[in-house]
Amino acid sequence: MISRLVSLRPAIYALTVAAGLAAASAVHAQQEPRLDVIYVPTPQEVVDRMLALAKVGPGDYMIDFGCGDGRMVVTAAKLGARGYGVDINPQRIKEANENAARAGVTDKVEFKIANLFEQDLSKADVMAMYLLPDINLRLRPKILDTMKPGTRIVSHAFDMGDWKPEVEEKVDGRNVYFWIVPAKVGGSWEVDGAQKMTLKLDQTFQFFTGKADIGGKSVEVTDGQLKGADISFKVDGKTFTGKVSGGSIAGDGWKATKA
Incomplete structure (x- = not known):
């Protein structure tokens, strides 16, 4: 160095x-x-x-x-x-x-x-x-x-x-x-909370995109980004933030588990 x-x-x-x-x-x-x-x-x-x-x-x-x-x-x-x-x-x-x-x-x-x-x-x-x-x-x-x-x-x-x-x-x-170094979030996630949905995420390093299935309706996942284990993204105009820990994500009023 x-x-x-x-x-x-x-x-x-x-x-x-x-x-x-x-x-x-x-x-x-x-x-x-x-x-x-x-x-x-x-x-x-x-x-x-x-x-x-x-x-x-x-x-x-x-x-x-x-x-x-x-x-x-x-x-x-x-x-x-x-x-x-x-x-x-x-x-x-x-x-x-x-x-x-x-x-x-x-x-x-x-x-x-x-x-x-x-x-x-x-x-x-x-x-x-x-x-x-x-x-x-x-x-x-x-x-x-x-x-x-x-x-x-x-x-x-x-x-x-x-x-x-x-x-x-x-x-x-x-x-x-x-x-x-970003957490790994590619794949499918089941989200519980005020908004129940299934996420399918495609990750490229600290960025990701994907689809959210909300009651049979497909919505784009946008602005997906990771800062280490800290995650943020938008679904249908709503911003979600949380922390990734292995096969789970804990957010404010929501949580997700790897499907």
Whole structure:
């Protein structure tokens, strides 16, 4: 996350990450990745803004893929969070541990050389990334399937394809992206309350559309959106808001169960 290349900076660095991951596979177990890429740290201003967008603070557990010298994780720890950083370069991991020691946060952080795709994402509250777009896209299904709704994701330099970010900014000339992992609501739901109906929803990331069957009358579901587990949509001009918890949704005066 904290590395920035002098020449073709983010792309070459992320390609080195990808090459290192391939080298870590069983097929290439005996090969060592090239680690002679020159880098300079990403400005602290970018780190601070990413952590602010994700609202990192006490009680949070953050993972950082492409952690470089650990500045993102160390800064998060100074805000009261716990952190875990992954990088392919042993020298960067050494520097990250040294930076954590200087900051007095070694009890709150951990740094490892590891395969990104083998990491457990389910316990994280925040995930930070500085990777190539194709690696982001390869990670995206795991992010959506295994991270809990409401997990905050921040990425430096690269997006995640057609998953629209909640926020996209330029900080010190660098692109910064922010997403919130949405709950899963696609499928059929039975709604009880003042308005009884059956919903059939089609979800695309944090947005959804669908149909509501109200006493045999089909009505469009519009303005469907999720902010983590928080859901809102409109049916026949009425706005519904609630919170998703697995196979149920609890709203004000209504509830729904997965059919």
